[in-house]
Each structure stands twice: as C-alpha cells, then as structure tokens.
Amino acid sequence: MSKELWKGNEAIAEAAVRAGCKYFFGYPITPQNEISEYMASRLPEVGGCFLQAESEVASINMVYGASGAGARVMTSSSSPGISLMQEGISYIAAAELPCVVVNIVRGGPGLGGIQPAQSDYFQACKGGGHGDYKLVVLAPNSVQEAVDLVQEAFDIADLYRTPVLVLGDGMIGQMMEPVEFYPIPKRELPEKNWAADGTRGKRPPNIINSLYLKAEECEIENLRRYEKYAAIQKSEVKCETYNLENAEVVCVAYGMTSRVVSNAIDTLEKAGINAGLIRPVSLWPFPSGIIAEVAALPGVKAFLTVEMSMGQMVEDVRLAVSGKKPVHFYGRTGGMVPEVSAVVNEVKRITGEEI
Amino acid sequence: MLHKVIMAGFGGQGIMTAGKILAEAALREGRNVSWLPSYGPEMRGGTANCHVIISDDLIGNPIISEASAVMVLNQPSFDKFGNNVVSGGKLIVNSSLIAEKSPKDDIGTVYVPANDIAAEFGNKKVINMIMLGAYLKATGVVEISTIMKIVSEILGQKNPELLKLNQDAILKGAELADEALGGEAGR
Amino acid sequence: MKTVFEKTKGLTDKELHYCPGCTHGIIHRLIAEALEELDVLDVAAGIAPVGCAVFAYDYFNCDMYEAAHGRAPAVATGIKRTTPDLVTFTYQGDGDLASIGAAEIVHAAGRGEKITTIFVNNAIYGMTGGQMAPTTLIGQKATTAPRGRDEEHTGMPLRMCEMLATIPKAVYVERVAMHDIKHIIQAKKAIKKAFQLQIEGKGFTFVEVLSTCPTNWGKTPVEALEWLERNMIPYFPIGNFRTVEEGK
Numbered sequence: 001m002s003k004e005l006w007k008g009n010e011a012i013a014e015a016a017v018r019a020g021c022k023y024f025f026g027y028p029i030t031p032q033n034e035i036s037e038y039m040a041s042r043l044p045e046v047g048g049c050f051l052q053a054e055s056e057v058a059s060i061n062m063v064y065g066a067s068g069a070g071a072r073v074m075t076s077s078s079s080p081g082i083s084l085m086q087e088g089i090s091y092i093a094a095a096e097l098p099c100v101v102v103n104i105v106r107g108g109p110g111l112g113g114i115q116p117a118q119s120d121y122f123q124a125c126k127g128g129g130h131g132d133y134k135l136v137v138l139a140p141n142s143v144q145e146a147v148d149l150v151q152e153a154f155d156i157a158d159l160y161r162t163p164v165l166v167l168g169d170g171m172i173g174q175m176m177e178p179v180e181f182y183p184i185p186k187r188e189l190p191e192k193n194w195a196a197d198g199t200r201g202k203r204p205p206n207i208i209n210s211l212y213l214k215a216e217e218c219e220i221e222n223l224r225r226y227e228k229y230a231a232i233q234k235s236e237v238k239c240e241t242y243n244l245e246n247a248e249v250v251c252v253a254y255g256m257t258s259r260v261v262s263n264a265i266d267t268l269e270k271a272g273i274n275a276g277l278i279r280p281v282s283l284w285p286f287p288s289g290i291i292a293e294v295a296a297l298p299g300v301k302a303f304l305t306v307e308m309s310m311g312q313m314v315e316d317v318r319l320a321v322s323g324k325k326p327v328h329f330y331g332r333t334g335g336m337v338p339e340v341s342a343v344v345n346e347v348k349r350i351t352g353e354e355i
Numbered sequence: 356m357l358h359k360v361i362m363a364g365f366g367g368q369g370i371m372t373a374g375k376i377l378a379e380a381a382l383r384e385g386r387n388v389s390w391l392p393s394y395g396p397e398m399r400g401g402t403a404n405c406h407v408i409i410s411d412d413l414i415g416n417p418i419i420s421e422a423s424a425v426m427v428l429n430q431p432s433f434d435k436f437g438n439n440v441v442s443g444g445k446l447i448v449n450s451s452l453i454a455e456k457s458p459k460d461d462i463g464t465v466y467v468p469a470n471d472i473a474a475e476f477g478n479k480k481v482i483n484m485i486m487l488g489a490y491l492k493a494t495g496v497v498e499i500s501t502i503m504k505i506v507s508e509i510l511g512q513k514n515p516e517l518l519k520l521n522q523d524a525i526l527k528g529a530e531l532a533d534e535a536l537g538g539e540a541g542r
Numbered sequence: 543m544k545t546v547f548e549k550t551k552g553l554t555d556k557e558l559h560y561c562p563g564c565t566h567g568i569i570h571r572l573i574a575e576a577l578e579e580l581d582v583l584d585v586a587a588g589i590a591p592v593g594c595a596v597f598a599y600d601y602f603n604c605d606m607y608e609a610a611h612g613r614a615p616a617v618a619t620g621i622k623r624t625t626p627d628l629v630t631f632t633y634q635g636d637g638d639l640a641s642i643g644a645a646e647i648v649h650a651a652g653r654g655e656k657i658t659t660i661f662v663n664n665a666i667y668g669m670t671g672g673q674m675a676p677t678t679l680i681g682q683k684a685t686t687a688p689r690g691r692d693e694e695h696t697g698m699p700l701r702m703c704e705m706l707a708t709i710p711k712a713v714y715v716e717r718v719a720m721h722d723i724k725h726i727i728q729a730k731k732a733i734k735k736a737f738q739l740q741i742e743g744k745g746f747t748f749v750e751v752l753s754t755c756p757t758n759w760g761k762t763p764v765e766a767l768e769w770l771e772r773n774m775i776p777y778f779p780i781g782n783f784r785t786v787e788e789g790k
Binding site: 025053063087088 | 583585586587589596597599602604606609617618619620622623624625627628645646648649
C-alpha cells in the first residue's frame with residue numbers, strides 16, 4: 001500500500017479501528033476533536049459504536065464498562081479532559097481493564113490554551129489519579145509512529161490487562177504527514193476469561209472490582225499488580241537514539257520536541273559540535289537503563305533535556321543519570337514550541353562555545 | 356531537496372486547501388512532507404496559516420521559522436510572515452489586499468492582484484488557486500501537472516466547470532509569476 | 543415433603559452486611575427474584591454503587607461491576623453498548639444517583655440507554671455515617687445538617703422520578719416503597735416490569751424505592767418504617783410517573 005496524507009488525529013482513529021477497536025466514548029475538546037468525529041463516522045461501518053458522552057467523567061466510565069465486558073475500547077481527550085478522567089483511569093488500572101486513552105496535550109494549567117504542550121508528563125507517568133498504579137505511556141513523534149503505536153497499544157493493554165496512554169500534542173494531532181497502514185505484527189494474547197459479559201450458563205459470575213476494604217488484601221493486590229509492572233519495565237521499554245557516537249552533549253526529548261532537537265543536532269554538527277539524542281518512545285516504562293549507560297560514557301560531558309513544559313521528564317532523566325553528569329534543561333511552556341536555534345544555543349552554552 | 360513554505364491569509368481564503376494540495380503533490384512526487392495548520396478560533400474569519408515542508412530526507416521540526424517561500428493573502432499575514440523568507444527565497448503577495456512592498460532585495464517577490472483577477476474570473480473562491488499557481492511557478496517545487504491532476508480528482512467528477520475555472524486560475528497565477536520574475540521563475 | 547419456599551437463585555449464599563432493619567436486603571431479593579423469574583440471570587450484569595450497597599457484587603448471582611461513585615449509569619452504558627443482549631442494571635443510593643451522579647443518570651435516561659436503574663432512596667448517606675443527602679427532607683437531621691435540613695440554606699429535596707419522567711426516552715419511571723408487605727409486593731411488580739421493558743428494548747427504565755436507614759435515622763426498624771410512611775411518602779409520592787409500552 002502506498003503512503004497517504006493523514007491528519008494525526010484521524011490517523012490515530014483509523015489505526016485504532018484497524019487494531020480492532022470497535023467502541024469509542026468521548027467528549028469534545030480541542031485539539032483532538034477529529035478523533036471523535038472520525039470515529040463517529042467510521043465505527044458504524046465496522047459494526048461498532050461511537051457515543052458522545054455527557055462529560056469526560058462519563059466517557060472514561062463508559063470505557064470501564066465496555067472494557068469490563070471484554071471489548072476493545074478507546075477514548076481520547078486533551079489535557080483538561082484527561083484531568084477529569086483521572087478518577088476513572090485509577091479505577092480502570094486497579095480493576096486491571098485493558099483500554100487505550102489518547103491525550104492530545106495542550107498548554108496548561110487550568111483552561112490553559114489549545115496549542116501543543118508536554119506539560120502532562122507528570123500526570124501521565126506519575127499517577128495522575130489516586131493510588132499506587134502505573135500506565136503504559138507511549139509518545140509518538142510522527143503521524144506514522146502514532147499509527148503504529150496506537151495499534152500496538154491495544155495489544156499491550158490486552159496482554160498486561162492495563163490501560164495504555166498514548167501521549168501526543170496539539171501539533172501531532174493537527175498536522176498531516178504521509179502514513180502507511182501496514183499490518184502490525186500481532187502479539188499472542190490471553191483469553192479474556194475475566195470479562196463480565198454474562199455467565200451464559202458456562203461459568204460462575206465474574207466481578208469487575210477495585211474495592212478491598214481489608215488493608216492486607218489491598219496490599220496483596222497492589223504487590224501483585226506491581227509484579228506485572230516490573231514485567232512491563234523489563235519487556236516494553238521503547239527508545240530511539242540519534243547521533244550518540246562521539247556526542248559530548250546528549251539531548252533527551254520525546255514526541256514532537258525530539259524533531260526540533262534532531263534539527264538542532266544537525267545544525268550543531270555543521271558547526272563542529274557533537275550532540276546526540278535519546279528519544280524515549282515509552283515514557284513509562286522510562287528508558288532509564290539506556291540513559292544510565294550513556295551517562296557512563298567518558299566522552300559524554302552533559303545532558304540537556306528539552307520539553308514543552310517547565311521541566312517534568314527532566315526529573316526522570318536526572319534520576320537515570322544519577323549525578324554522573326550534569327543534566328540541563330530547556331523548555332517552552334503554555335503552548336510555545338522550542339525553536340531549533342534556541343536548542344542550538346543551549347547546547348553551545350553547555351559546551352562553552354560562543355553563541 | 357528541502358523546501359519550506361508558509362501560506363497565510365484570512366480564514367476562508369482557501370489557504371489550508373492550497374497547502375494540502377501542495378503537500379499531496381509533493382508526496383506523489385516521492386518526497387517526504389509535513390503539513391502543519393494553525394488551529395483554533397482564528398480559523399473562522401481570522402488569520403489562518405499552514406506550514407508545509409517538502410524534503411528528500413526525514414522532516415524534523417514541522418514549524419517553519421526560516422522559509423524558502425512565503426505566500427500571503429492578507430495584510431496581517433504579510434506583517435507576520437513577510438520577513439521569514441530566507442535570502443534567495445520567494446515571497447508571493449496578494450497585492451489586491453496588501454499595498455505594501457517587501458523591503459527585502461535578496462528575495463524574489465511576486466505581486467499578484469489575486470482578488471481582482473478572481474473578480475474577472477467571476478468567482479472569488481479561486482483566489483487561493485491564483486496564488487498557488489504563482490507560487491508553483493516561482494518556486495518550481497512540484498510540477499504544475501501534478502497539481503492539476505489532484506485538482507481534477509477533487510473537482511473533476513462533481514463539477515467540470517468549477518474544475519476548469521480552478522485550473523485556469525492556477526495557470527493565470529503561474530503566468531503572472533513568470534512575467535514578474537522574468538525567466539527567474541522556478542530557480 | 544413439598545417445597546413451599548426456596549431462596550432465589552439470583553442471590554449468592556454470602557451473608558449480607560446490612561444493618562438490622564435495613565431494607566436493602568429485601569430490595570436485593572426482589573431484583574434477584576425478578577431476574578430469576580425472567581430467566582435472565584446468566585445474561586445479566588449489575589453495577590454496584592459507592593454507598594451501603596457497595597458490596598452488592600458479592601450478593602447478586604450474576605456478573606457484577608463495582609463502579610466509581612455516581613458513575614454506574616455510564617458504566618452500564620459502556621456494557622450495554624458493547625454487549626446489547628446483557629440485561630444490565632444499576633443499583634444506586636440517593637447520594638450516588640441524585641448528588642454526585644446526577645449528570646450520569648440524567649444523560650443515560652436522555653439517551654434512552656436500555657438499562658434498568660434501581661434507585662434506593664433513604665434520604666441519608668448511610669455508608670459514610672449519616673450525612674445530608676440530596677433527598678434529605680426539610681427538618682430531617684443529618685450529621686452535616688445537625689439542626690435539621692434548612693430550606694434556605696440547602697434548598698429542597700430532589701424528586702428524581704418527577705425529573706426523569708420529563709425525559710422522552712425514560713419509558714418507565716415508578717416510585718415504590720418498602721414500608722409494608724403490600725407495597726413490597728407492588729415494588730416487586732414494578733422492578734419486574736422495568737426489566738421486562740428493558741428486555742423488550744423499549745428504553746431507559748427507572749424504579750425509585752423509598753427505603754429506611756434505622757441506624758442513621760436513630761430509630762428502631764419498626765419506627766423507621768413508620769417514619770418512611772409518614773414523612774417520605776407525602777413528599778415523594780409513590781406511583782407510576784411514566785410508562786411508554788409502545789415506545790421504541
């Protein structure tokens with residue numbers, strides 16, 4: 001199949017449909033409305049159901065019900081809407097229900113703006129909702145990668161019985177790029193024998209639940225779930241590197257920001273400055289191991305984390321680098337996107353070059 | 356090849372469509388491409404723009420600060436993006452709505468009275484196609500024939516008359532750019 | 543020997559945790575009997591609320607879900623839209639349904655979700671220890687209304703049946719009460735009817751059950767039943783508010 005131009009949001013929706021997602025519940029919010037709109041038109045064609053919920057609070061709970069009944073289901077929103085979903089996401093994680101949630105991040109806090117941002121990293125990777133739980137968080141940096149990761153997200157969700165968050169931003173949602181929908185290798189997935197879709201005379205009742213009033217039981221549940229998270233950390237780290245050989249300054253950036261940084265690295269190379277890039281594709285599990293390895297390289301002088309935030313992922317970079325090298329930060333916030341020249345200057349500042 | 360163009364104008368002037376047709380053409384000619392729109396309330400009546408990058412390599416940042424070309428359809432867009440053209444780049448100006456001249460002398464500038472020409476065509480909706488034609492001729496970034504094919508796929512079946520109008524508009528724009536740049540077009 | 547009575551198959555053997563005199567147990571049984579009589583236990587899914595009935599998933603002998611506070615109608619929507627043949631019901635208290643979940647119940651009704659909601663109204667928050675509910679009566683004492691509910695300060699109790707009956711897709715809306723045998727038998731009929739209409743695909747069905755909370759009302763079980771009849775029924779009149787049999 002040849003490449004076609006697709007808008008990020010619509011490509012994400014089509015990718016979900018191709019992954020076998022037949023159910024979508026959502027509530028309007030910019031800049032991700034094209035996902036809902038596409039699903040509203042597309043899902044009836046595959047015998048599925050799109051439903052506009054009365055709120056994000058309702059849509060995530062509809063996802064809870066649909067997933068509990070064994071369906072492949074997705075919702076999407078943007079930052080303020082994802083905040084409203086946090087209660088439901090915590091319940092879904094606790095009840096171990098597979099689903100895919102897409103956050104096309106916009107500037108915040110509060111109502112913020114509608115321009116692209118990465119300021120929901122903490123919310124995505126450090127809980128967001130209440131309690132001890134983790135989400136698998138995948139952060140594409142192109143429309144093609146969004147398509148690939150959304151499809152894989154459904155398999156990861158089913159394999160580990162966990163919600164998976166696809167973290168984009170307004171830019172990736174709104175832009176058009178060439179996309180090829182090639183078949184993603186399917187994983188071998190366990191049967192959903194836990195689904196509460198009617199006993200049908202074949203089994204005892206199933207219960208979808210997250211309530212454990214006895215502290216001992218609640219702890220056992222959490223410990224068991226964290227064993228699963230450990231398995232995810234072992235098997236599901238995704239990370240790309242660029243130009244690391246001879247790099248004096250190693251940049252760490254994810255999503256669309258990584259593309260700004262890769263341009264900056266090319267510019268620096270022309271000026272004789274060696275910089276490289278580590279791009280976490282899975283934000284959780286975070287590629288701490290790779291960052292730690294690179295931090296140990298004698299040629300590496302410093303790290304520079306670049307984000308569309310006031311500095312969130314940089315905390316995980318610092319943990320991974322663990323004091324071996326200085327970790328600098330450059331960010332723009334509120335919907336502003338770092339410029340290539342600004343990143344170039346930051347690297348030059350670190351290497352002591354004249355700007 | 357690496358070409359970066361910003362197209363900007365009032366919402367409703369067909370800027371987004373012009374950019375999409377260009378991106379589609381570049382894709383068909385085997386290039387990598389990104390099309391990034393401004394989005395939000397300004398899309399209705401305010402100033403809208405899209406950034407299109409065409410490249411033989413992978414495309415990094417889809418936001419353009421140093422543009423190979425800028426195509427502006429109204430004064431606010433001229434004010435905002437007129438200075439983003441790099442030396443040797445092209446600036447395509449809708450002179451029906453923009454009285455100012457570009458102070459830059461190291462770029463190729465084409466002034467196209469697109470609204471006036473559209474009025475002669477009897478359809479103001481073809482402003483974007485007139486401008487696109489001028490831009491295509493001035494930059495030579497994709498073949499006009501590829502653009503014509505895409506336009507005919509969009510309009511051909513449904514409305515043959517409208518197709519002819521749009522194709523004539525593109526050719527008229529190209530003709531004006533050729534005259535303005537005096538053989539320098541497409542370099 | 544001839545068997546004259548059997549416990550419904552719709553309930554598990556798990557011992558109920560409800561306080562003495564609480565009517566939740568009776569309501570559970572009425573629902574379970576209705577599901578059994580309609581022969582849909584093996585294609586039923588229930589959603590328990592946050593509130594005293596939070597453990598309902600242990601008592602009903604069918605697939606069950608525990609929902610976040612107030613969100614049961616949204617969860618039921620997700621279940622029903624993906625698995626339309628499941629006979630789906632939510633079991634919700636007054637805080638769950640009429641306060642924190644007001645949006646979810648109104649919109650489930652508005653969309654005409656083919657589910658059945660059993661709304662247990664005992665005019666108080668039971669599980670959390672007797673706080674004021676949206677259905678607490680004027681003058682009724684609660685831990686967060688220690689001088690009795692004051693109309694000027696907290697407004698009037700919400701009448702959910704009356705509100706939901708204005709919604710075209712709510713095809714069956716009825717209020718019943720638990721204060722005597724006669725009314726319990728009527729309640730059973732209403733619950734069964736609601737499930738029947740759901741099975742026929744008519745639309746959203748809703749049964750409000752006026753119930754007691756002897757513990758938090760500070761009354762004996764018998765006093766509580768009398769209090770229900772004397773104080774709740776005048777403000778929350780029992781009866782049918784809407785039946786659209788031919789609705790589709």
